[in-house]
Amino acid sequence: MQASSRSIVTNQPGPHEDLSRRVTRALAYPLRKPVAEHTRQAFEAARTWRAARLDMPLILDAGCGVGVSTRRLAERFANHAVIGVDRSESRLTREHGPLPDNALLVRADLVDFWRLALADGWRPVRHYLLYPNPYPKAAHLKMRWQGHPVLPVILALGGRLELRSNWRLYVEEFALAVAQATGRKAEVGPHVPGNDFLTPFEQKYHVSGQPLWKLVVELPHDPGLVPIS
Numbered sequence: 412m413q414a415s416s417r418s419i420v421t422n423q424p425g426p427h428e429d430l431s432r433r434v435t436r437a438l439a440y441p442l443r444k445p446v447a448e449h450t451r452q453a454f455e456a457a458r459t460w461r462a463a464r465l466d467m468p469l470i471l472d473a474g475c476g477v478g479v480s481t482r483r484l485a486e487r488f489a490n491h492a493v494i495g496v497d498r499s500e501s502r503l504t505r506e507h508g509p510l511p512d513n514a515l516l517v518r519a520d521l522v523d524f525w526r527l528a529l530a531d532g533w534r535p536v537r538h539y540l541l542y543p544n545p546y547p548k549a550a551h552l553k554m555r556w557q558g559h560p561v562l563p564v565i566l567a568l569g570g571r572l573e574l575r576s577n578w579r580l581y582v583e584e585f586a587l588a589v590a591q592a593t594g595r596k597a598e599v600g601p602h603v604p605g606n607d608f609l610t611p612f613e614q615k616y617h618v619s620g621q622p623l624w625k626l627v628v629e630l631p632h633d634p635g636l637v638p639i640s
């Protein structure tokens with residue numbers, strides 16, 4: 412892979428001044444966006460796949476891209492059911508070798524998929540957000556997961572949540588949002604992958620010489636975090 416990735420450029424000097432207000436809002440007002448039919452169908456297929464593996468603890472790989480991390484997690488956690496979700500058909504269909512039996516790739520919008528998963532009582536033991544789109548312009552805070560109205564749903568699913576990014580501020584903002592919403596302190600620190608890359612973006616950023624950042628927090632399953640319509 413070429414060392415060609417540029418570092419994040421942002422007009423934000425520190426955590427976004429509107430973050431706390433957006434988290435408060437997300438905790439107070441229900442997300443009214445209707446669930447798209449294609450994600451409902453994709454969720455049903457995932458539900459059926461999972462029903463055959465209910466004895467296996469669940470791992471979610473949210474925004475899995477081409478699914479390399481989903482495959483690697485399935486190999487690493489061979490007795491877990493690993494579901495990778497991404498909205499990009501073109502990424503999901505790229506050839507990266509056969510899927511292990513305990514892995515599934517789903518094309519869906521996470522904003523809907525997460526809500527359906529929570530409503531169906533899913534309790535992932537591990538939940539990965541690996542290199543989410545950074546949206547580094549201050550005006551795009553609401554598109555980062557920590558500024559998005561779906562944040563309470565992500566947190567309510569519970570389990571060991573791990574976020575990785577090449578943008579330190581993204582991880583720091585997410586930690587602030589976790590603390591505000593749940594009272595839990597997330598561990599934030601550098602992530603040094605060595606040669607063991609979990610995802611193509613991780614590899615691309617690392618090979619380009621960019622530092623990587625990680626957040627880990629253990630969360631209870633807490634549907635009460637999500638405001639009711």
Ligand SMILES: C[S@@+](CC[C@H](N)C(=O)[O-])C[C@H]1O[C@@H](n2cnc3c(N)ncnc32)[C@H](O)[C@@H]1O
Binds near residue numbers: 613
């Ligand atoms: C920067 S890429 C990282 C992909 C992969 N995790 C990696 O590290 O190689 C971010 C991914 O998130 C996906 N994504 C962003 N928003 C999404 C959404 N609302 N629903 C599903 N996937 C989404 C994009 O399609 C993209 O594949």
